[in-house]
Amino acid sequence: MVTEQPDVSPGRRLDAGDPNQALRADIRRLGTLLGQTLARQEGPPLLDLVEEIRALVRTDAERAATRLGAMDVTTGTQLARAFSTYFHLANVTEQVHRARDLRRQRATQGGWLDQAAKLIAERGVPTDEIAAAARRLAVRPVFTAHPTEAARRSILSKLRAVADELDAESAAAILYGATESPQTERRLAELIDLLWQTDELRLDRPDPTDEARNAIYYLRDLYSDAAPQVLDDLTDTLRTLGVETAPTSRPLTFGTWIGGDRDGNPFVTPRVTRDVLMIQHEHGIQATEAAMDALINEISVSRRLRGVSLDLSASLAKDLDALPEVPQRFRRTNAEEPYRLKARCIKAKLANTRRRLGQGTAHVPGRDYRGSDELLADLELLRASLARNSGQLTAVGRLASVIRTVASFGLHLATMDVREHAEAHHTVLAQMYARIGEVADYNTLSRAERTKLLSDELTGRRPLSSLDTPLTEAARRTFDVFTTIREAQQRFGTEVIESYIISMTLGVDDVLAAAVLAREAGLIDVHSHKAHIGLVPLLETPAELDAGGELLDEMLSLPAYRALVAARGDVQEVMLGYSDSNKEAGITTSQWSIHRAQRALRDVAARHGVRLRLFHGRGGTVGRGGGPTHEAILAQPYNTLDGSIKVTEQGEVISDKYTIPALARENLELTVAAVLQATLLHTTSRVSTQALTRWDAAMDTTSAAAYTAYRELVEDPDLPAYFWASTPTELLGALNIGSRPAKRPNTGAGLSGLRAIPWVFGWTQSRQIVPGWYGVGTGLAAAREAGLAGIWPRCTGAGSSSGRSCPTWR
Numbered sequence: 001m002v003t004e005q006p007d008v009s010p011g012r013r014l015d016a017g018d019p020n021q022a023l024r025a026d027i028r029r030l031g032t033l034l035g036q037t038l039a040r041q042e043g044p045p046l047l048d049l050v051e052e053i054r055a056l057v058r059t060d061a062e063r064a065a066t067r068l069g070a071m072d073v074t075t076g077t078q079l080a081r082a083f084s085t086y087f088h089l090a091n092v093t094e095q096v097h098r099a100r101d102l103r104r105q106r107a108t109q110g111g112w113l114d115q116a117a118k119l120i121a122e123r124g125v126p127t128d129e130i131a132a133a134a135r136r137l138a139v140r141p142v143f144t145a146h147p148t149e150a151a152r153r154s155i156l157s158k159l160r161a162v163a164d165e166l167d168a169e170s171a172a173a174i175l176y177g178a179t180e181s182p183q184t185e186r187r188l189a190e191l192i193d194l195l196w197q198t199d200e201l202r203l204d205r206p207d208p209t210d211e212a213r214n215a216i217y218y219l220r221d222l223y224s225d226a227a228p229q230v231l232d233d234l235t236d237t238l239r240t241l242g243v244e245t246a247p248t249s250r251p252l253t254f255g256t257w258i259g260g261d262r263d264g265n266p267f268v269t270p271r272v273t274r275d276v277l278m279i280q281h282e283h284g285i286q287a288t289e290a291a292m293d294a295l296i297n298e299i300s301v302s303r304r305l306r307g308v309s310l311d312l313s314a315s316l317a318k319d320l321d322a323l324p325e326v327p328q329r330f331r332r333t334n335a336e337e338p339y340r341l342k343a344r345c346i347k348a349k350l351a352n353t354r355r356r357l358g359q360g361t362a363h364v365p366g367r368d369y370r371g372s373d374e375l376l377a378d379l380e381l382l383r384a385s386l387a388r389n390s391g392q393l394t395a396v397g398r399l400a401s402v403i404r405t406v407a408s409f410g411l412h413l414a415t416m417d418v419r420e421h422a423e424a425h426h427t428v429l430a431q432m433y434a435r436i437g438e439v440a441d442y443n444t445l446s447r448a449e450r451t452k453l454l455s456d457e458l459t460g461r462r463p464l465s466s467l468d469t470p471l472t473e474a475a476r477r478t479f480d481v482f483t484t485i486r487e488a489q490q491r492f493g494t495e496v497i498e499s500y501i502i503s504m505t506l507g508v509d510d511v512l513a514a515a516v517l518a519r520e521a522g523l524i525d526v527h528s529h530k531a532h533i534g535l536v537p538l539l540e541t542p543a544e545l546d547a548g549g550e551l552l553d554e555m556l557s558l559p560a561y562r563a564l565v566a567a568r569g570d571v572q573e574v575m576l577g578y579s580d581s582n583k584e585a586g587i588t589t590s591q592w593s594i595h596r597a598q599r600a601l602r603d604v605a606a607r608h609g610v611r612l613r614l615f616h617g618r619g620g621t622v623g624r625g626g627g628p629t630h631e632a633i634l635a636q637p638y639n640t641l642d643g644s645i646k647v648t649e650q651g652e653v654i655s656d657k658y659t660i661p662a663l664a665r666e667n668l669e670l671t672v673a674a675v676l677q678a679t680l681l682h683t684t685s686r687v688s689t690q691a692l693t694r695w696d697a698a699m700d701t702t703s704a705a706a707y708t709a710y711r712e713l714v715e716d717p718d719l720p721a722y723f724w725a726s727t728p729t730e731l732l733g734a735l736n737i738g739s740r741p742a743k744r745p746n747t748g749a750g751l752s753g754l755r756a757i758p759w760v761f762g763w764t765q766s767r768q769i770v771p772g773w774y775g776v777g778t779g780l781a782a783a784r785e786a787g788l789a790g791i792w793p794r795c796t797g798a799g800s801s802s803g804r805s806c807p808t809w810r
Contacts, residue, residue, distance in 0.1 A: 023097040026166060030089040030188065037192045038082055049075070050082050085195055092159040092659075096166045099662035112630065112666075112673035113237040120241060125680050127242040133679045134238050134245050136643030139672050142255035142615075143218070143414065144650045145211035153214050158195045160659050162188060167660075208268050212258045212276040216283045218658045219254060219413045223287045223405060226664035227252065231404040234672060247383065247403035248376050252672055255646060256280075256414040262481065263421045263503040264755070269477060270484040277416065277488055277496055278357060284411040285354050288375070291402050292347045298398060299339040299382070301391060308338050309385035315378070319345035322366045325352075339382055346378050353411065357491065371493020372410035379403045412496045418481060419501040419538070422510035426450075428475045429513055432465050432520075450509035451554075457516050458526055458560040465520050482521035489532055498534060501575055501615075505537035506544060508554045515564065524567075526560050531567035536615065540577030542585045542707075545593040548574065549600025556608040565610055573646070574601055575615040579756035586710030586775040592703040599637045606639075615646040619653070619760065629667065633674035638685050641678040647671070651757075698788040706779030713774060720751050729754070729762030 038047045056064035068076070109115075120130065169184050206214075231252060238245055245251075259276025262268045316338055320326060326341075326348050334341040352368035363370040383403060387395035430442035439445070445453065457464065471479060485497050502514050514535055518524045524531045537555075539545045552574065555561050565572050576597060581590040598614060605612035618632075633641065649657065658664040685692060713719060724730055751759070763770045 023094065026093045026097070027090050030093060030162070030192070031086060033185075033189050033192050034082075034086055034089060034196075036189065037196050041193065041196055042078060046078055046082065049079060053079065081196075081200070084200065085192075088155065088159055088195070089162065089192070092163050093166065095656075095660045095663060096163045096170075099167070099660050099666075100170060102662055102666050111233060112670040113233050113676075116673040116677040117237045117241055119677060120680055123681055130238070130241050130680060131243045133643055133676065134243050134251070135249070136611075136679070137249075137251040137672070137676060138253070138613075138644040139251060139675050140253050140255045140415070140646045141649045141668070141671070142257060142417065142646055143215045143654060144257040144261065144648050145208065145215070152198075152200065153217060154198050155195065155200060156655055156659060157217075158191055158198065162191050162195075163660055165191070208259050208265075208272045209275055209279060212256070212279050215256055215258050215654070216280065216413065218654055219409070220283055220287060221661065222254070222658065222664060222668075223409050223413070224290075225661045226658075226668055227408055228401050228405045229665050230668045230672060231408060232401050233669060234676075235400070235404070247400040248380065248407050249404075250407050252408050252668065254409065254414040256416050257419060257648070258416075260416040260418040260497070262424075262478075263419050270480045273416070273418070273481065273484050274488065277412065277492055280413045280416075281357055281411055281492060282354070284409060284413040285350050287409065287413070288406060288411060289347055289350050291406065292343050292350070295343045295382075295399065295402060296340050296347075299343070299386075299394065300337055301339050301386070301389075302336050303338055304336050306391065307389045309381075309388055312338060312342065312381045312385040315381050316342050316345065318366065319349075323348045323352075339386070342378070342382055346375065349375075349378075350411075360491075363491075369411065370491075371495055372406060372412075373493075375411070376403065376407055379406065410493075410495055412492060415495055415499075416497050417499045417501055417536075418485060418497060418533075419503055420478060420481065420514075421503045422505055422513070424474075424478045425502070425510070425513035425517055428471065428479050428517060429454075429464075431471050431475050432469060435469055436464070447507040447509050451507070451512060451558075454509060454512035454516050455558050455560055458512065458519060458564075461527065463520065464516065479517060479520070482517050482523060485518075485533060486521050486523050494532060499536050499573055499615075500533045501536040501538050503538050504540055504544075505551070508551060508558070511535050511537050511555055512558075512561065515561065524564055526563050529563065529567045531564045534568050534571070534573055535564070536573045536575050538575040538577055538617070539597060540580040542581055542589055542593040545576070545581060545597040548597040549604045552601055552604045553608075556604070556610060562608070569611075570609065571611045571613055571644075572605060573613040573615055575617055575646075577617045579617065579619055579760065582771050583756040583759050585707050587772060588706035588776050588779045589703045589710070592699050595637060598640045602637060602640045611642055611644070612640065613644040613646065614640060615648075617648050619648070619650050619757065630670040630674045633671065634678055634682070636678065636682075638682045641675055641682070643675065643679045645675055694788075698783050698786075701786050701788060702779035702783045704779075705782030706775035709778040710775035713770075714751070723751060723762065726768070727762035727766040729758050729765075 035047050035050075038050065053064060053067065056067060071079070165184055165187055169181075234251060235245055235247075259268065259273050319342070320331065323345055326344055330341065330344050334344065349368050352364075353370075356363065356368050365374070369375045379399070379402065383395045383399050386392070386399065426442070433439040433442045439453070442450075465479075485500070488496055500514055500518065502510050505511060515524060518533060518535070519526075523533050537551065539548045539551075544551075552572070556565065556572070576594050578590065578594065581593060584590075585593070601612055601614070614636075629647070633645070656663075657667040687695075760771045
């Protein structure tokens with residue numbers, strides 16, 4: 001694959017010097033092995049062609065274009081696959097070396113949590129404030145199935161195997177001074193052969209359950225490696241600050257939209273939601289069983305040598321009576337080892353839980369688990385008994401780590417969010433009101449009239465619907481989702497679904513419409529202070545973002561809705577949409593609108609005595625809110641992070657962040673560290689009110705000019721023709737990379753109905769990146785012409801001793 005042939009013979013010492021030199025050497029090495037694969041699998045002519053084209057594009061682009069244009073489809077496909085495979089290998093090698101660099105930095109400088117703890121200690125934050133912030137800490141990455149990951153899992157798993165080989169070889173070199181071995185070389189060659197023989201393209205479009213299995217692939221890895229490390233590191237960091245935390249706390253959990261995101265995806269039905277939850281539980285139970293096996297092997301404490309708490313003894317006796325399926329062999333061999341025997345009883349309950357879920361039978365307390373609370377209670381009995389009987393090190397060590405992990409993932413691995421378009425709820429209500437004949441034409445009501453009608457409905461006690469209420473098929477599917485949520489919570493536990501997101505929320509009536517349907521399904525009830533789900537408005541366009549504060553104020557001013565928020569612990573979640581606001585207004589106005597919306601939402605929530613939880617719908621590219629997570633969190637307006645945050649993880653970002661365990665740990669830790677730091681250190685503005693006012697004026701000017709320039713582009717009548725001709729977006733719908741259609745239904749052939757993700761993806765594939773920059777220069781020029789340039793201070797950098805990010809206005 002490359003003309004430079006490095007010495008990769010057995011016995012060559014690995015380069016332990018310049019990391020860039022080592023990276024280049026590993027890329028050349030894998031390139032050589034790929035070249036051997038091409039010659040072995042397809043014959044030397046393909047390798048010669050690859051080298052010819054590689055040389056031509058460097059020296060004579062015109063000849064290269066002519067050569068490629070004359071190539072037949074079969075040869076061109078093989079050539080494209082060869083280069084694609086090479087770049088796959090180069091990328092994963094870069095990830096491996098990035099992980100090595102991070103490990104070296106951690107050894108000498110500490111991790112992100114260490115840096116945050118240093119800043120918190122330097123600021124002299126009182127211990128009670130740190131403890132309160134630790135109790136509120138709730139970080140949740142949310143995995144979505146948005147189709148920007150084109151690689152199949154079969155490809156990703158083989159690349160992960162290549163990474164594991166390179167990593168193991170590096171570790172051996174550090175520990176033992178080992179050299180490259182023939183075994184490693186043969187294994188790498190074998191993996192590259194398999195990579196070449198694996199089709200990069202899916203035969204058919206994945207359905208939501210396929211997408212769920214793909215997410216579970218990463219969640220299981222996180223369960224076994226990165227998440228426990230981060231949770232343990234957080235515990236140790238807080239301990240250095242004088243704060244002890246309970247292992248059952250949940251500072252880090254995971255979420256998913258897969259199987260719950262119905263907005264524009266007709267394939268996400270109520271049955272799919274149930275199926276995905278079942279798949280998650282199958283894997284969650286397996287992961288928990290593996291954790292119990294590790295405890296059984298480790299905690300071999302004998303009651304003949306150490307005492308056991310009365311609570312544990314009583315619980316164990318009760319379990320053995322209720323669980324005849326625990327084999328007699330273990331009852332006999334572990335008779336004097338109560339911790340092992342209790343762990344075996346937990347495993348028996350897990351097996352019963354799997355059986356109950358599969359058969360759809362009722363939960364039997366003491367024989368199986370519904371949710372994770374009962375499981376955590378059993379594990380806490382073990383920990384408390386050890387702590388009181390000379391097992392303190394194990395109680396705060398291995399066992400506490402297992403409890404923290406189980407608390408983080410539960411039996412469901414990730415909490416599912418359900419999302420639906422606001423208009424879908426109004427469609428259902430129009431049919432319900434038509435049945436009872438109370439409203440002549442619901443669809444003609446103004447938003448204010450709808451708000452009054454639905455607010456009164458929430459405070460009433462009558463049922464608006466019945467089992468035989470006639471609904472169209474589409475309306476029935478929308479309404480049945482609420483029933484599915486209720487049934488899922490009864491079957492799996494309340495933590496499996498916590499939030500219901502309303503896309504394209506334009507008014508309070510959009511939120512109340514979902515609330516009324518939730519009441520009809522038995523999920524919420526104002527009179528009994530019941531709210532089994534939280535209702536989440538999604539603000540997706542600049543207009544909605546600008547009006548976000550007014551919307552929240554109106555929502556919380558309604559007594560019925562405020563009662564529901566109180567029933568949810570006085571927490572209101574609001575989701576901020578990055579992609580659609582960027583598509584409509586450009587990156588400058590999108591980012592400024594989101595920033596201002598956070599300020600307004602923060603102030604309104606504070607006035608109503610409500611804790612605000614912001615859900616950032618960020619994508620991977622800059623045009624969809626992507627960028628360094630640590631800096632992005634620290635750059636939020638002051639006091640908007642009160643310990644809690646949700647952030648989407650989408651498409652190729654998931655594989656980039658979480659394929660390599662060291663990178664997964666890094667990404668989780670930097671997110672948790674940034675939230676902890678912002679919660680404790682960014683509670684007031686870092687600048688004066690006068691300076692903030694000047695900077696706001698500068699951003700208003702910049703945003704207005706950038707918006708005008710961007711709208712001139714997207715409204716140009718020639719843009720659609722150019723976009724479809726210069727980007728591969730038309731082909732995205734034919735690619736089997738996601739279950740959701742690329743266009744919104746009934747929107748015609750123009751760009752307006754194109755979803756934000758293929759809009760950004762198309763520009764990115766053609767390397768034009770319009771959503772990431774267009775209009776910015778015009779906006780900055782306008783600020784300069786208005787005499788506003790130079791008012792921002794020099795950027796201090798996120799890694800500086802001040803802990804600030806850039807820019808510094810908040």
